[in-house]
Each structure stands twice: as C-alpha cells, then as structure tokens.
Amino acid sequence: MSCAGTAFELHPATPAALDHAGIAARVPHHGTMCLLDRLLAWTDDSVTCSAISHRDPAHPLRSESGLLAAHAIEYAAQAMALHGALRAEAAGAAAGPVPGYLASARGVQLGRWRMDDAPGPLRIEAQRIAGDSRQLLYGFRVIDAAGACLAEGRATVVLNTPLRPAATMP
Numbered sequence: 001m002s003c004a005g006t007a008f009e010l011h012p013a014t015p016a017a018l019d020h021a022g023i024a025a026r027v028p029h030h031g032t033m034c035l036l037d038r039l040l041a042w043t044d045d046s047v048t049c050s051a052i053s054h055r056d057p058a059h060p061l062r063s064e065s066g067l068l069a070a071h072a073i074e075y076a077a078q079a080m081a082l083h084g085a086l087r088a089e090a091a092g093a094a095a096g097p098v099p100g101y102l103a104s105a106r107g108v109q110l111g112r113w114r115m116d117d118a119p120g121p122l123r124i125e126a127q128r129i130a131g132d133s134r135q136l137l138y139g140f141r142v143i144d145a146a147g148a149c150l151a152e153g154r155a156t157v158v159l160n161t162p163l164r165p166a167a168t169m170p
Contacts, residue, residue, distance in 0.1 A: 018082075023049070026085035027078050028097045032060045035075050036124065039082065044090075046127040047083035051075055052120045059116065067116035070108075072151035076140035077102045079126045080157055084136070100159040103135070108153035118144040126155075134159055 018039035024030050032053070040048040053059060054067055054075075061071045084098040112118065126140045136159065141152040 023078075023082055026089075026097060027081040028099075029078060029081075032056075032058070034078070036078050036082065037121070039086075040123075042083060042086055044087065044128075046125065047079050047086070049079045049082065049124045050121040051124060052122070054115050054118060054122055055120050062116065066114040069110040069112050069115045069150050072110070072115055072122075072142040073102075073105050073108065073140075073153070073155070075122065075124045075142055076126055076138075076151070076153075077155060077157070079124045079140070080136070080138050080155065083126060083128070083138075084157075084159070098159065100136075100157045103156040103158045106154045106156075108151060109149075110151050111149040115142075115144075115150050118148070118150055119146050121145055122150070129154070 018026075020034060020037050023036045023039060024034040027034060027036075029035070035053045036049045036051050037053065038050045040050055042048070059067050061067060061074065081097065081100065084100065085096065088098050115122075122145070123143045124140070125143070126138045129137045129139055131137060136157045138155050138157065139153070140155060142150045144150055
C-alpha cells in the first residue's frame with residue numbers, strides 16, 4: 001500500500017451515511033477519543049473515513065509539541081474497528097463494537113512530524129489484506145486535504161481475545 005497509489009475502489013456506504021455519533025456507536029472509543037467524523041464508503045475489504053478532529057486544540061492526544069503524526073495510526077485503527085463493526089452488522093450481528101486490540105503496526109512511514117497543522121479534513125483509508133475470526137491484517141494510509149500522505153503502513157488486529165487480570169497471569 002502506498003500513498004502514491006490510487007484510491008481504493010469503494011461503493012457508497014451502507015448505512016448510507018454515518019456521522020460522528022453513528023461511528024461512536026460502533027467503535028470502542030467515545031466522546032473526544034472517537035476521532036473519526038464521517039464514514040465515506042466501505043466494501044467487504046476496505047473502508048474510507050474522514051476526520052477534522054486533528055485540528056482541535058483540545059485533542060485528547062495532543063501534547064505540548066502538538067498532535068504528532070504517529071497518532072495517525074490511531075485514526076487508522078479506529079477506521080479498522082468501524083470496518084469490523086460494519087462487516088459484523090452486514091453478517092447479521094447487532095450493531096456495536098467488535099472487541100479487538102491493535103497488536104502491531106509495521107512498515108509505518110510518516111510524511112511529516114505533526115498532523116495538527118495539516119489541512120483538513122483528513123482521509124483515512126484501510127484495506128483488509130488478510131484475516132480470520134481471530135486476527136486481521138490491514139494496510140492503511142492517512143492523507144490530508146492537499147493530498148499529502150501523513151502516514152501509511154500495516155496493522156495487525158487481534159479479535160475477541162479476553163485479557164486475563166494481572167493477578168491470574170503466571
């Protein structure tokens with residue numbers, strides 16, 4: 001996956017539109033930590049969302065240095081979570097978050113140091129590369145309104161894996 005590549009071939013979103021509230025109902029993050037603003041389109045293998053929250057001076061991930069570009073991975077991870085919820089809904093499951101954890105991010109390339117000064121809205125794209133009922137591999141990219149790549153890479157998501165309390169771990 002490359003930011004220089006062509007955009008994914010996507011179909012209009014089903015549901016027809018999801019705003020911030022509709023996304024927040026389907027991902028594990030709520031309030032200001034739900035970073036995505038709109039579902040633009042999705043297929044069984046890919047999802048595209050937009051976000052303007054990166055420009056918010058009160059962004060929950062912002063530090064004194066600003067909102068660092070590495071946080072684009074979180075935007076992509078939330079798009080992946082939304083994609084999982086939409087796929088589950090399409091398969092007949094009730095609407096809501098699908099439990100999962102970001103296990104790794106590989107081959108990540110950042111196009112800039114900070115993202116809070118990037119023109120918006122951001123375009124967040126994630127494409128499912130492989131997966132089964134326990135783990136998924138996605139390629140992702142985050143692009144600003146001027147077409148510049150903020151971040152791209154691959155991410156592994158582990159699904160439905162209960163965490164044991166620390167006291168019971170060997």
